[in-house]
Amino acid sequence: MTTPPGPTLPVQFKVNGEDRRLDLDPRVTLLDALREHLQLTGSKKGCDHGQCGACTVIVNGRRINSCLSLAVMHEGDQITTIEGLGTPDNLHPMQRAFVVHDGYQCGYCTPGQICSAVAVLDEIKDGIPSHATADVTDRPRATADEMRERMSGNICRCGAYSNIIEAMSDVAGTRA
Structure with missing residues (x-):
């Protein structure tokens, strides 16, 4: 039954x-x-x-x-x-940066990584502090440490972390 x-x-x-x-x-x-x-x-x-x-x-x-x-x-x-976020003919800037900086390997985690990366940069722009923010009364900046902390909930089993931070830095207009 x-x-x-x-x-x-x-x-x-x-x-x-x-x-x-x-x-x-x-x-x-x-x-x-x-x-x-x-x-x-x-x-x-x-x-x-x-x-x-x-x-x-x-x-x-x-x-x-x-x-x-x-x-x-x-x-x-x-x-x-x-x-x-984008289409194959019109990629979102973060999608384009992931391609340029090889921010993926097997690609399984990539959609979640990209969505998270887009939102992380918005969080920083909106002044939302994280555990890496030295002084929560100051506006956070898109530093490599700040972005790494915020992206820590997104696992990449292939280990493309440094490339992901480079892609995010590129979009944020900062140096990794």
Whole structure:
């Protein structure tokens, strides 16, 4: 005997600039809604525990691990995935910098790395301090140490970290 499907809840959000409406089991994560229901497979399921950052997307201008967030919690939110940052013919500056600086090797973590890197530079620009910020009353700067600290939740098993910081520094207009 199979278990009948449970109740669903409607959720509406804007994904990559497009209004989307889904009826979902309330237990579906944002990551699974994006990948399985909207076929946006750029965000990856790495650990499914919020420890690797492969699932990072930008929600209302801030980065989140989409594997740790239920889709129904994002009613009305603006969600940007790697697919919404740029296209092959018109790359986002961070995507272009990752190519120029070889900020990837196998590529599995790259979508999460790029989404996180874009959001990190916005956090710094918005004056949000981190653990690496020497004085939380000063505006943070896009230094290599500052960016490394902020990107520490995104794991690259291939070890392209220095190239990722170079790509971010390039976009930020600083030296790594």
